[in-house]
Amino acid sequence: MSTSLASSTARxxxxxxxxxxxxxxxxxxxxxxxxxxxxPLMRVDAGLSAAQGGWLATFNYLGYLLGALLAARVGxxxxxxxxxxxxxxxxxxxTTLMGTTTQPWLWSMLRFVAGMSSTAGLLLASGLVLxxxxxxxxxxxxGLHFAGLGLGIVVSxxxxxxxxxxxxxxxxxxxxxxxxxxxxxPAWCWMPAPTPTSAAQAAxxxxxxxxxxxxxxxxxxxxxxxxxxxxxxxxxxxLEQTPAFGGHGSAVWVLVGLAAVPSTFAWDxxxxxxxxxxxxMLAFALQAASFVLPLLDSGLAAGLGSALLFGLTFAGIxxxxxxxxxxxYPHNPAKAMxxxxxxxxxxxxxxxxxxxxxARSSGSYQASLLLAAIFxxxxxxLLAAMPxxxxxxxx
Numbered sequence: 297m298s299t300s301l302a303s304s305t306a307r308x309x310x311x312x313x314x315x316x317x318x319x320x321x322x323x324x325x326x327x328x329x330x331x332x333x334x335x336p337l338m339r340v341d342a343g344l345s346a347a348q349g350g351w352l353a354t355f356n357y358l359g360y361l362l363g364a365l366l367a368a369r370v371g372x373x374x375x376x377x378x379x380x381x382x383x384x385x386x387x388x389x390x391t392t393l394m395g396t397t398t399q400p401w402l403w404s405m406l407r408f409v410a411g412m413s414s415t416a417g418l419l420l421a422s423g424l425v426l427x428x429x430x431x432x433x434x435x436x437x438x439g440l441h442f443a444g445l446g447l448g449i450v451v452s453x454x455x456x457x458x459x460x461x462x463x464x465x466x467x468x469x470x471x472x473x474x475x476x477x478x479x480x481x482p483a484w485c486w487m488p489a490p491t492p493t494s495a496a497q498a499a500x501x502x503x504x505x506x507x508x509x510x511x512x513x514x515x516x517x518x519x520x521x522x523x524x525x526x527x528x529x530x531x532x533x534x535l536e537q538t539p540a541f542g543g544h545g546s547a548v549w550v551l552v553g554l555a556a557v558p559s560t561f562a563w564d565x566x567x568x569x570x571x572x573x574x575x576x577m578l579a580f581a582l583q584a585a586s587f588v589l590p591l592l593d594s595g596l597a598a599g600l601g602s603a604l605l606f607g608l609t610f611a612g613i614x615x616x617x618x619x620x621x622x623x624x625y626p627h628n629p630a631k632a633m634x635x636x637x638x639x640x641x642x643x644x645x646x647x648x649x650x651x652x653x654x655a656r657s658s659g660s661y662q663a664s665l666l667l668a669a670i671f672x673x674x675x676x677x678l679l680a681a682m683p684x685x686x687x688x689x690x691x
Contacts, residue, residue, distance in 0.1 A: 306488075307486065307488045309434060312486065313425065314482055315485075315486035316417075316421045316422065316424070316483075316487065317440075317444035318444070318479040318482045318483040319384065319416060319444070319479075319483040319487070320418070320421065320442070320444030320445055320448055321417075321444050321451055322384060323383055323384065323417035324445060324448050325444070325449055325451050325452050326448065326451065326472050326475065326479070327388075328360075328410055328411065328413075329449055330452040330456065331353065331356065332528060332531065333453055333457070333549040334469070335349050335530075336536050337456075337464070337465040337468070338465045340465075341398070342398045345656065346652050347655075347656045348400060349652055350648045350649050350650075350653065350655070351404070351648070351649055351652065352403055352404060353652075354645055354646075354649040355405075355411070356407040356408065357641060357645045357648065358645050359407065359410065359412040360412065360414050361411075361638065361645055362408075363413070363416075364415055364419060364634045366415075367379065367415055367419050367634035368634035368638060374490065376424070377420075377487075380416045380420040380424060381484060382416075383413040383414075383416025383420065384416055384480050384483055384484055386410075386416075387414070387416065387476060387480075388476040389409070389473075390406045390407075390409040391410065391473040391476055392474070393473075394410075394466075394473075395467060395472075396470070397466075415634070418614070419637055421487065423633055424487055425438065425441050426438060426622045427490045428488055428490070438618060438619050439564035439619075442612075442618075443557050443560050443611070445610070446553045446555070446556025446560070446611050447553065450550055450554055450557065451553075452472070452549070452553075453550035453552075453553055455475060456472075456549075457550065459471060504624060512679070513636065513679075513682060514636060515678050517617055517637075517640050517675075518642065518643045519643070519672060519675030520580065520613050520617070520672070521639065521640035522643045522647045522671040523580075523668040523669075523671055523675075524610050524613070524640075524643075525644040526587070526647055526651050527583075527587065530655070530661055531548065531549070531552065531606065534590060535590070535599050552603050552604075553607065555606075555607025556610065559607065559608045560615045562608075566578065567616060572616055572620045573682055576613065576616050576620075577679045579609045579616065580676045581672075581676060582608065582609045583609040586603075586606040590662075591662055621633050647667075651667070651668075
């Protein structure tokens, strides 16, 4: 037995899942999502405009897209494992260094690096976890792993909330970088190196889905990317503009995270009953509703409902989509996930800059919310047109 295989089988399931969760908290919750609750404070401290805030988010997603491209091009799982560990280190570095400058061009570079690092949690860690689950005959469900998305939001929201009034945005970024070290250790130590695929296992792999199936899923995931990034980038700033939430943006972000933590378990259960694609359609519909509510009412109930619905759906959409793909490509799920995620990444490059520009032109984020809702509705139509197969049902 090889050293890597022995190391892999020596891991307990809770350790592997915990490693993936910690990777998501670090690379997505802190390095990527902490920008959302800190954006209003950065606008005060550094005089950022809405458009500049959108462009910083765009650089973050450009980095994410490059990371996804690298992950898609690399077929060797051992190389992906090395990239995973590099991503963990980059996440800590990029987060900490955000607090050492107020130059927009340096912030843009650091957001780009942070975006690259987020693929370590979203793509590489999820692929490594799924690879381990399949190799060790565990249920191939990623709902527990993707609870790290919601937990990461809770961590970043609580941290920025506790630091509010005691530290400016630069100091908060440095504290978040230090906090990231606590998650780097288990994400590094407990994630096992991937096991090699035997010839017999490769022969048993299911046939790839049809080209039409792939194209429709890619297009639907692009729509999900637009909806996700508008809310993930601007939800705090949007609700900060309403009388009901003025000055309580971090609390809203924590609410989103608290809703997201258990949501992935719930979506696993829903998918087991109605199928993965139908569960995705339901999640798309609920997320579209989260964008419509603030357009209908600027009150407390609509704002809370919007935050809750977004939290309950965005992690579920990612988890369900990557689970669908992982089951069709069980022996190298990270590569297949990365190929799909390129469409999600392109949406996340285009949408923040467009949303920020619309906000600057109109003086509000209403046009951005309407755009996101329309894209989610188009995504539902695309999912409904997908051919069904046996792998679309949770097992």
